[in-house]
Amino acid sequence: MAVNENLRTPIVCVMGHVDHGKTSLLDNIRGSAVVSGEAGAITQHIGATEVPIESIVDKCGDPGLLNKFIVPGLLFIDTPGHHAFTTLRSRGGALADLAVVIVDINEGFKPQTIESLHILKQHKTPFIVVANKIDKIHGWNPQKGAPFLASYNKQSEHVRASLDTKFYEVIGELYNHGFSSDRYDRVADFQHNIGVIPISAMTGEGIPDLLMVLLGLAQRFLESNLHYDAEGPGVGTVLEVKEERGLGTTIDLILYDGTLRKGDTIVVGSLGEPIQTKVRAVLKPRVLSEINVEDKFKQVSKVTAAIGIKISAPNLDGALSGGSVRVATPETLDTVVEEVRSEVEDV
Ligand code: GTP
Ligand code: MG
Secondary structure, eight states: OOTTTTTTEEEEEEEEEEESHHHHHHHHHHHHOOOOGGGOOOOOOOEEEEEEEHHHHHTOOOOOGGGGGOOOOEEEEEOOOOOGGGHHHHHHHOOEEEEEEEEEETTTTOHHHHHHHHHHHHHHOOOOEEEEEEGGTTOOOOOTTTTHHHHHHHEEEEHHHHHHHHHHHHHHHHHHHHHHHHHGGOOSSSTTSEEEOOOOTTOOOHHHHHHHHHHHHHHHHHHHHHHTTTSOEEEEEEEEEEEEETTTTEEEEEEEEEEEEETTTEEESSSSSSSEEOOEEEOOOOOTTTTTOOOOOOOEEESSEEEEEEEEOOOOOTBBBOEEEEEEEEEHHHHHHHHHHHHHHHO
């Protein structure tokens, strides 16, 4: 098996309570340090990062895996955990094919952990749970980047017991919220049981397991959803409207279907009449970099889903975060305008 050209990149949203480690987890996966650049280390926007399959396989430490997986990579969406950002969390949840709910194993469930579960339930999004910050358990002996079980087996009996206690509190909380779950290596059927993975975003322990489970889930349960018409008209959701020096008003968006090209006519959701404009530039962040903090965009002539991009075009001032962006042709323009108008009513 090899990467299948007709499968789009699955979108994986990371959700959870403030400070439980969403951005740190993505920093570990992409080998970056976004958290340290954030004001007060609080995420205030939705972000997106494309992680190619080669990088994921590299993290898992088994090059043979490259032949086992056929998705081109994973597009990770970071959301803010602060309570003020419910809309952004919902938007991320709505876009996602899969989600990771992160909970600090030492703190347990908090209001936004529960809110994230509700959002995912509402959108019927399959998800897994990670119990983060295991390295903070008293007496923990860190094993950088190791799979969870390899690390667990290296801990003293006392530390293992301590982890088990905290871990089963997380399982208990999930049960209280209507989800049956177990440690991921004991889950036979991820469709009926939620897998929970102990990890540390700081030391990378458990992250190989998380990536393997995500890829496995993406392939097993989503393959039929991920087939797409690569040449079909691009469809996306606006994450943010931003002024950029030299470019004027731009929009950051997640393209989740089809293709978008420089020069395409697009229709963009707005509080007034949908905006009709022509794409002046398609700007792509570097692979493995966070669109929110990226400063070195590359101009490209076209992009295919799923991907986070910035576009520059005239008249984007009234564009609405959370609204849709659709590519139109002269034949489809009227229908597309109506679609975008009705989608804005749902934002
Ligand atoms: P918001 O975006 O504001 O919702 O927070 P977040 O969930 O993205 O949390 P973030 O990644 O910013 O981490 C919060 C703090 O926890 C930072 O100081 C991190 O360094 C720390 N942290 C995250 N993961 C771990 C971990 O696995 N172990 C330890 N020891 N600290 C961690
Ligand atoms: Mg964050």
